[in-house]
Amino acid sequence: MAQHKPSHRAKEETVKCGKCGLDSPSEAKFCPNCGTKIGASLALIGRPLPALAFLHFAGGTYLIITAIANSLVQASLLFLIPYILIGALGIVVGWQFYSGKLIRKWTRGLSLAVVVVGAAITIAIYVLGFRLEGLIGPAWVIFALNGWALIRDWSQI
Numbered sequence: 001m002a003q004h005k006p007s008h009r010a011k012e013e014t015v016k017c018g019k020c021g022l023d024s025p026s027e028a029k030f031c032p033n034c035g036t037k038i039g040a041s042l043a044l045i046g047r048p049l050p051a052l053a054f055l056h057f058a059g060g061t062y063l064i065i066t067a068i069a070n071s072l073v074q075a076s077l078l079f080l081i082p083y084i085l086i087g088a089l090g091i092v093v094g095w096q097f098y099s100g101k102l103i104r105k106w107t108r109g110l111s112l113a114v115v116v117v118g119a120a121i122t123i124a125i126y127v128l129g130f131r132l133e134g135l136i137g138p139a140w141v142i143f144a145l146n147g148w149a150l151i152r153d154w155s156q157i
Contacts, residue, residue, distance in 0.1 A: 049153050053098035055146035056111070059118050060090025062139050082121060090114040108157050111150055119143035 014023040015038055017031035024031055028038055067083035093110050096102050122140040150157075 048100040049097040049156065051149045052111070052146070052153055053094045055142060055149055056090045056094030056097060056114060059114065059139075059142045059146055060087040060094060062142060063087030063090065063118060063121070066139075082117065086114055086117045086121065090118060102157060108154070111157070115143055115147045115150055119147065 014025060015028075016023055017034060017036055017038060019036040020031060020034040022031055022033040024038060030037055063083045064087035067080045067087065070083070071080055089110060093107065093114055096107055097111075119140055122143055126138070126140050
């Protein structure tokens with residue numbers, strides 16, 4: 001009796017659609033699910049955005065370091081929690097921009113949240129520093145630049 005051996009075909013290469021995420025054959029020009037041009041979506045998704053990554057890393061790190069420094073002078077948890085959460089989120093989003101592995105559905109919103117909340121926190125501290133004649137820091141500039149870079153690169157995210 002002849003033994004039947006399973007055929008070993010080379011695994012067909014596929015590419016993910018940048019819009020809907022469907023795996024399509026690598027030679028496809030358009031996604032069969034949503035019609036998006038596959039070549040164009042690949043160019044946008046896999047490309048790192050180093051300016052946005054750096055600004056998110058800088059802003060996130062600043063917020064975390066400030067939270068640690070303020071915890072040494074016994075600051076309120078209500079003050080520290082937003083600093084730590086937005087700082088950590090900024091670092092995560094920065095990594096997505098740096099690696100080029102963008103989670104398309106979330107990256108824009110998370111990046112915008114980091115910029116808006118980070119700017120609000122740092123501007124509030126800047127204004128309070130003037131009013132209380134205390135230490136003021138220009139960290140809001142990081143978030144202003146981050147917002148500008150986010151608007152500039154919005155279509156690539």
